[in-house]
Amino acid sequence: MRIACGIFNVVLGVALLASVPWTGPLALLGLLPLAGAALIFWTVRRLQASAQG
Incomplete structure (x- = not known):
């Protein structure tokens, strides 16, 4: 679910910037969803790393 939300934020941010x-x-408000997507992907990576060991 987090990955889907991150992808949605990337698409929304790119559409706003376009x-x-x-x-x-x-349209510069498109930077907000892109920052949110970066935060989501960073959180997912941290959660996966902590779950593995």
Whole structure:
């Protein structure tokens, strides 16, 4: 489930950043989902590493 949420955040962030010609500076809010996705993927990696040993 975390992986799916991370992928969704990446797609949403890229879509928002791609809409810069239409929305102007408001599209920079696309950085928030990308930061969230990075946090999700980092957390998943840490959880998997701690579960293995």
